[in-house]
Amino acid sequence: MWRVGHGKSIKAWEDKWIPSSGPMVFRNEVAWELNITQVLDLLEENGGRWKRNMVELLCWPPTATTILSIPLPMQPREDCFFWLETINGCYSVKTGYYFIRKKQMEENASTSSTPSLSHAQWTKLWKAEVVPRCRETVWRACLGLLPVKDVLHCRGVVQDPCCPCCPGVPETIHHALFFCPIAKLVLFGSPLAIRVDVECSVQQFLSHFLAAANLEVAGILFTLFYALWQVHNELVYNGREAIVAQVLQRAVALPPSLVLQQDAPPAGRNLQSSWRKPVAGLFKVNFDASMKDSHDAGLGFIARNSHGEVLAAATMVTGPVQNPVLAEALAFRWALGLAAELGLQRVWFESDFLALVQAWERHDSGFSHLYTVVRDCRLLLSNFDAFEFSFVRRTGNCAADALARLAFHFGCIVWIEEDPLEVSSIIQDDVIASMASS
Structure with a gap:
């Protein structure tokens, strides 16, 4: 998209220069009366500042706020393009790849019936009473970032996309956590006694689960998922077959009460200031x-x-x-x-x-x-x-x-x-x- 400098090269209504993923709403009759065609028309004569009154008159409040948030150079500078996916605005193949993958995931989500988690459910996920690595595992699963064999096959990393325990069945994330035989036994044998009969995604399951579960129960489920992911890696990389009793024992080894003791800040004020005086003359x-x-x-x-x-x-x-x-x-x-x-x-x-x-x-x-x-x-x-x-x-x-x-x-x-x-x-x-x- 365009980075605004002097604004002479950017067409206000045709070019992409407003950093927002939401809809931009303008008062077209105002733009017609003021004869606004370039971004230059929205800047003060000496540059460095937006014509705030004009922007607020021209746009509905959310759009005006977005435009006014664009920083302008103190001295007029050439307009230029930049890449949104990096801090410095320079394109790289890596960020281009992740951009395409993100768009593909968004398209898949929009064409499926899988509900996304609400803000309250995401908050509950990150506040679950469990160690951070368990929460992170569930977060990665929700976003499709767990490197199961089906994902690695799509990226050309492995040839066989099938589950190591289920010949001929692609190892997707929801299969590894819900429908693989070891996953079914662990979930049903846990204190939660979970049984999943209908094919579903991780997000679809969690959107229903988190709506009803408290933070402690959510922590137990996340620990089970983390334990399942550990034994999955041991099977794939070390050839160690999982035993249900051992998986459950590993999951129980991190109870919520222990987690709270680990995460709680130490008593007393032990955070000291680390400010240092400058040398004389500085x-x-x-x-x-x-x-x-x-x-x-x-x-x-x-x-x-x-x-x-x-x-x-x-x-x-x-x-x-x-x-x-x-x-x-x-x-x-x-x-x-x-x-x-x-x-x-x-x-x-x-x-x-x-x-x-x-x-x-x-x-x-x-x-x-x-x-x-x-x-x-x-x-x-x-x-x-x-x-x-x-x-x-x-x-x-x-x-x-x-x-x-x-x-x-x-x-x-x-x-x-x-x-x-x-x-x-x-x-x-x-x-x-x-x-x-x-």
Whole structure:
């Protein structure tokens, strides 16, 4: 699709430039009256900003929000194409393959009677009282990602698509988990006493099961599926035949009560701040972003010297943002501009968003919306005599994270040589932690 630069090359009604899978709804009579033909007509004269009033007049609210979430370069730049399936917007054969597979799965789902899981059922799946690897196995089964022989045969990995226990029967995911003889015996012999008589998919079965089961019962079923998948792999790769009693014993070895003990956080406050003071003469800037359901983003900024003293803190609320990655990139661009306005010449920037730091370190010329913002950030480097940018764990970015969340309460505000009372205790913890580490 098109990445918007100066907007001169993109036809507003014919080209694909709006990043949305849903329907786009416009007021055609308004577009006709305003003579809007190119995306350029929706941009301010100097570029860098959308004509917000015009976009909101032209489009219904969901469409207007999507358009306003597209980041624009600070300086006019050529429009270009980019590939949606990668972070940098560059095409690769691997992502092309997965894109085609995803479309095929969507087409198969749309032509079948198999119901997809609702949001509440997906939530219950991920909250089931069981170890994460069991939940992941069920998730992969729902999406058709378990590498059973039928799937591997379709990909050209194996010649024989048949189940190792059932000659002549293709080993599909629902066969491996429900209809293979060992699967039938294990499910029926379990405490749930499940018997599946009708041919069905994993999603179809789970949509009915999760609607009635609680988190503990769901955890038991997921453990059974995980145990079945383990013995399947042992049979295929090691030739070990499964015994029903052993499979059930393996499944019972991870009861929900044990899972809760493993997943529960340890008592007491053992998460210490990992913020570090910069060296003398260098200022450290931490920034972060927080998203709301309305798709607006709150940004947080805090600059400190080598003694841990606050030079400035700030919050800001943006307009609509497409995703957390772009929100973090916009926070970086904002932090760079604000640090330059404050006259900070030697600065060390830190972010707890690894994808942004990796995109920055690659130094490649990406084409996606993310790289529109990253390139702007590189243009701002001329404002600094010394510059560093690195990744820090969330425990070392707590102050900026708190400010980003508070942005929805404070709005756009800057504190000079002081900090909001709401983050004072966090800042004190940072100073104490930096003294201990030194």
